[in-house]
Amino acid sequence: MVKIFSDTSSLYKKGENDDITIIPLNVTINSNTYSEFTDIDSKKFVELIKSGYLPKSSQPAIGNYIDEYYKCSDDEILNITVAGGLSGTYSTACTAKEHSVNKDRITVFNSTTLCGPHKYLVQKAVEFSKKGLTAKEIVKKLQKALESEASFLIPSDFEYLKRGGRLSPLAAKITGKLKLFPVLKKSDDGTTLNRYSIKRGFTHAVKSICEHLKENLLSKEAIIYISHGEDIELANKTKNIVSEFFPNNTINILSLSPAFITQGGPSCVAIQVINKITV
Numbered sequence: 001m002v003k004i005f006s007d008t009s010s011l012y013k014k015g016e017n018d019d020i021t022i023i024p025l026n027v028t029i030n031s032n033t034y035s036e037f038t039d040i041d042s043k044k045f046v047e048l049i050k051s052g053y054l055p056k057s058s059q060p061a062i063g064n065y066i067d068e069y070y071k072c073s074d075d076e077i078l079n080i081t082v083a084g085g086l087s088g089t090y091s092t093a094c095t096a097k098e099h100s101v102n103k104d105r106i107t108v109f110n111s112t113t114l115c116g117p118h119k120y121l122v123q124k125a126v127e128f129s130k131k132g133l134t135a136k137e138i139v140k141k142l143q144k145a146l147e148s149e150a151s152f153l154i155p156s157d158f159e160y161l162k163r164g165g166r167l168s169p170l171a172a173k174i175t176g177k178l179k180l181f182p183v184l185k186k187s188d189d190g191t192t193l194n195r196y197s198i199k200r201g202f203t204h205a206v207k208s209i210c211e212h213l214k215e216n217l218l219s220k221e222a223i224i225y226i227s228h229g230e231d232i233e234l235a236n237k238t239k240n241i242v243s244e245f246f247p248n249n250t251i252n253i254l255s256l257s258p259a260f261i262t263q264g265g266p267s268c269v270a271i272q273v274i275n276k277i278t279v
Contacts, residue, residue, distance in 0.1 A: 002129040002138065003075045005068065007060065007089050008257050009082030010118045011227075013037040019126045021068050025082075025089065025259040029055040036258040045258040046230040046266045057259040059089040065096030073102040078135040080122050080142070084110040085191025087259075107135040109142065112190030116225025116254055117149045117274040124277050141277055148222065148275035151186040152209045153193060154202065156229070156267035181205040193263075206238055209271050210245040220248060221276040227254040231267040238269050 005021045006012060014022040014037060024035035027045065030053040034040040049055060069077060079097075084090035090110045097106045111118050121142050128138045183205050185196035196212075199205040218224075224242060228235035235253050242251060256270065264270070 001075075002125075002133070002135050003072045003077045004122060004125045004129055005077055005079035005093075006118070006122045007082055008036050008259065009087070009089070009114045010080070010122045011115055011254055011257060012119065012122065017126075019129075020122060021072070023060045023064050023068065023089075023093075025060060025087070025257065026058045027055055027258040027262055028058065029053045033058075034258070040258060042230050042255055042258055042261060045261060049261070049266055055258070055262040057087075057262040059087055059092045062092050062096045062099070065093055066099055069096060069100040069102060069106060073100075073105075075105065076135050077102070077106045078125060078129075078138055079106065079108045080111050080118070080125060081108060082114050082118060083112045083186070083190030085112075085187075085189065086114060086193070086263075107139065109139050110190070111142070112146060112188075113149050113151060113186070113272070113274075114190075115151075115227045115256065115260060115270060116223075116252065116272040117146075117151065119225075119254070120223060120274055121145065145274055145277045148219065149273065150213065151270060151272040152196065153184040153186075153264050154181055154205050154209075154269045154271075155184070155264050156231075156234075156269075183208060202234075202237075203241060206241045206269075206271070207245075210242055213273060214245055218246060218249070218273055219275055221278060222246075222249055222273045223276060224249050224251045225254060225270070225272040225274075226251065227256045227260075227270040227272070229256050229261040229264055229266045229268040231269070234267055234269055238271065242271065 007023045008025045081090040093108045097103050182198050183196045184193040
C-alpha cells in the first residue's frame with residue numbers, strides 16, 4: 001500500500017489521521033518560530049497578530065522530510081505538497097527525496113493548490129491507496145480532478161496585500177477607506193495569486209466569484225470549500241451567499257492554518273472548488 005504524505009496546507013494536523021504522514025509548515029511571530037497545529041493553533045496565532053505582531057511563514061526543514069521518508073524506506077511513498085509556486089515546500093520535499101536512500105520509491109506531487117482542494121486530494125489518495133493503486137495511478141486521478149480546481153481569496157486586512165506587493169501602499173489605503181474588497185485568484189499553475197477584481201462590499205465580492213464559477217467552472221459534482229482566518233461568522237455569511245448560487249453542491253467550511261492566515265490576514269475568506277473524483 002502506498003504511504004501518503006502531505007503538509008499542513010492540507011489542513012490536516014500531524015497525528016490526526018494514521019493513514020497520512022503530515023509535515024507541519026512553520027510560522028514565525030514575536031521572534032518565535034512554531035510548527036503550525038503542533039506548537040500553535042490558528043486562534044492563538046490570530047490573537048498575537050491582533051496584539052501587533054507581524055507573522056512570517058516558512059517551509060519545513062529538509063531534515064524533517066528525510067527523517068519521515070526513512071521511516072517508510074521499504075514502502076512506496078506519495079507526497080502531495082502545497083502549490084509549488086506559493087511555497088518552497090515542494091522544492092524542499094524534492095530535495096529531500098534526492099537525499100533519501102529510498103528515493104526511487106518516492107513520488108513528490110505538486111498539487112498546484114492548497115487548503116480545501118488540497119485536503120480533498122489527500123483524502124482521495126488515501127482511499128485509492130487502500131484499493132491497491134500505485135502512486136502513478138493515484139497521481140493520474142488527482143491530476144484529472146485538478147482540471148476543475150479554482151481558488152479565490154478575499155482579504156479583510158489590506159496591510160497584508162500591501163506587504164505582499166499585491167496592492168500599492170496608496171491603493172491599500174484608498175481601498176480600506178472606501179470599503180472596497182479586492183478579490184485574488186490563484187493562477188491555474190499554482191504559482192501566483194493575482195488580482196481578479198475589486199468590489200464595493202464583501203457581499204458583492206463573494207457574488208462576483210460565484211458568477212464566475214457558475215459561468216466557467218462549477219459542475220454538479222463539485223465540492224465548494226470556504227476557509228476562513230478565524231472568523232466563523234464571516235464564513236457562515238459567505239456560505240449563505242454561495243448556497244443561493246449552488247443549492248445542490250456540497251459546501252464545507254474549514255479554518256485556515258496559521259501559514260495561510262499569514263498570507264491573507266485575520267478574517268480573510270477563501271472560496272475554492274474542485275470536482276469530485278467519481279471513478
